[in-house]
Amino acid sequence: MTLHSHRLTDRDSPIADDGDEVRFCSTCAFSGASTQAGYDKAALRDLHVLVEHVGPYQAGAHVFRRHDPFRAIYAVRGGTVKTVAIDTEGNEQVLGFYIPGEVVGLNAIYPEHYPCDAVALEPTYFCRFSFSAISALATKMPGLQQQLFRLLSKELGMTSRLAGDHAADERVAAFLIDLAERYATQGFPARRLHLAMSRSEIADYLRLAAETVSRMLTRFRDLGLIAIDGRDVEILAPAPLNELARNVLGR
Amino acid sequence: MTLHSHRLTDRDSPIADDGDEVRFCSTCAFSGASTQAGYDKAALRDLHVLVEHVGPYQAGAHVFRRHDPFRAIYAVRGGTVKTVAIDTEGNEQVLGFYIPGEVVGLNAIYPEHYPCDAVALEPTYFCRFSFSAISALATKMPGLQQQLFRLLSKELGMTSRLAGDHAADERVAAFLIDLAERYATQGFPARRLHLAMSRSEIADYLRLAAETVSRMLTRFRDLGLIAIDGRDVEILAPAPLNELARNVLGR
DNA sequence: GCTGCCCCTTGATCTGGATCAATAACACCG
DNA sequence: CGGTGTTATTGATCCAGATCAAGGGGCAGC
Numbered sequence A, B: 001m002t003l004h005s006h007r008l009t010d011r012d013s014p015i016a017d018d019g020d021e022v023r024f025c026s027t028c029a030f031s032g033a034s035t036q037a038g039y040d041k042a043a044l045r046d047l048h049v050l051v052e053h054v055g056p057y058q059a060g061a062h063v064f065r066r067h068d069p070f071r072a073i074y075a076v077r078g079g080t081v082k083t084v085a086i087d088t089e090g091n092e093q094v095l096g097f098y099i100p101g102e103v104v105g106l107n108a109i110y111p112e113h114y115p116c117d118a119v120a121l122e123p124t125y126f127c128r129f130s131f132s133a134i135s136a137l138a139t140k141m142p143g144l145q146q147q148l149f150r151l152l153s154k155e156l157g158m159t160s161r162l163a164g165d166h167a168a169d170e171r172v173a174a175f176l177i178d179l180a181e182r183y184a185t186q187g188f189p190a191r192r193l194h195l196a197m198s199r200s201e202i203a204d205y206l207r208l209a210a211e212t213v214s215r216m217l218t219r220f221r222d223l224g225l226i227a228i229d230g231r232d233v234e235i236l237a238p239a240p241l242n243e244l245a246r247n248v249l250g251r
Numbered sequence C: 001g002c003t004g005c006c007c008c009t010t011g012a013t014c015t016g017g018a019t020c021a022a023t024a025a026c027a028c029c030g
Numbered sequence D: 001c002g003g004t005g006t007t008a009t010t011g012a013t014c015c016a017g018a019t020c021a022a023g024g025g026g027c028a029g030c
Helices: A003-009 A021-026 A031-036 A041-050 A131-140 A142-163 A168-185 A199-206 A210-222 A238-249 B003-009 B021-026 B031-036 B041-050 B131-140 B142-163 B168-185 B199-206 B210-222 B238-249
Strands: A051-057 A062-064 A072-078 A081-086 A092-098 A117-120 A124-130 A192-194 A226-229 A232-235 B051-057 B062-064 B072-078 B081-086 B092-098 B117-120 B124-130 B192-194 B226-229 B232-235
Touching: A041 A051, A041 A131, A051 A072, A072 A131, A081 A199, A092 A142, A092 A199, A124 A131, A131 A142, A131 B131, A131 B142, A142 A238, A142 B131, A142 B142, A168 A192, A168 A199, A168 A210, A168 A232, A168 A238, A199 A210, A210 A226, B041 B051, B041 B131, B051 B072, B072 B131, B081 B199, B092 B142, B092 B199, B124 B131, B131 B142, B142 B238, B168 B192, B168 B199, B168 B210, B168 B232, B168 B238, B199 B210, B210 B226
Parallel strands: none
Antiparallel strands: A051 A124, A062 A117, A072 A124, A081 A092, A081 A117, A192 A232, A226 A232, B051 B124, B062 B117, B072 B124, B081 B092, B081 B117, B192 B232, B226 B232
């Protein structure tokens, strides 16, 4: 039905048609910005004008690197990205995974340099927005300003929930539930999901060992909560998973 | 020299004089907003008009509670606050400590309800800003908008650094260094700090047990890195502490 | 000055998840 | 196809920090 669910089944045309700008934007992270506070045609055109479509970035390619000067934020159009901070001992710390409709780079506003790397996990396309341009535009478009505030606040909430000390099973359950919900928001089926990231990347995100993630998934499978086929996961029993995830997701 | 350092030595007059609005604002979280993009006198007056001075909140008093509808953000004027999320098992999860010049409540923008409690740790005063009013004003005052973005992004960075998996000694060192630096930013002496929070609150913030925090402080003392007198801490050897804190603080 | 209540420290044990180690299941490619 | 590198699973052991337990110390109220 939507562009995104279409993409899931048609890997040969992985991005939305750029021709129809308005329809394109309805699937994007800033869709709410225009419709919210009354539809300002001119402002909406400004938003479309300042966007640059970039990609594809192949799996493993860097979208930006730590210490690069902050210029732009990236809305994922298709594909998946991770943001990673690598500490002095070389441990990878995954800060987040971003799927279509989500925005990468907001944590660079304050330091004015990206504090982490952004790496594509599969061929990935973005809308790139110059931050100075989009914040200038936000001045004329209260809905856009509001949307930026909301995006930042949302990510803040997500990050602090992840920061809590939770048992491994709760973390893994929360990861699955959260990802499934985010895909659902973008119009993907809510029960089946494809993990673009490795077990070890999930572990680096959840602050667990890859072995622990694997064990938890196996346990969930043995309990009949999920079905696993490599990186394809089907959620069979959302209720008990939600129960596990509850504390992590703050409900 | 500044109002804040004055307060440290004069506990009887714990807040800045409200009479001199401009001087007051020069110590506040939004000081950069006005001076940044050219000084707009009218806009600055708007900012002063929309602020409400609230407090004191006594130690233990709630500033807002989880699930309260989000209306305002609070800039700490004097005192200390913690934000806390309490999970279903009753474990306290401290999300942050806020000292004068810092802003509480930004994580409520997206959910539109406060996702945590805010509790004063000592008698505490705030500037309260209606969020709808301040974001409306931000539209006319690019510097203010920028400041809000920066505050959100800064907190995002802080939270995700805390979320990393770091050893207990690294966490505690980072806590001390970070707090000392934040006090220093506000004009307090950089080497001596008074902890407004208990060991157990520090532990709930760092995701450690209170006993572990205590042991780490003792270890640092035995190593000659700090001097401890109850809740007063003096940093004797910043270099090794910084070294420990490095990975946590992302340097 | 005494009493009760926290908060803090210190010591002794326990445990969840990390780490180490060994296969197993792939995917890619010549 | 089989070979090779990568990713995932499963089992065995270990350890940092949690938990349990027992004082010690400050301070408010009486």
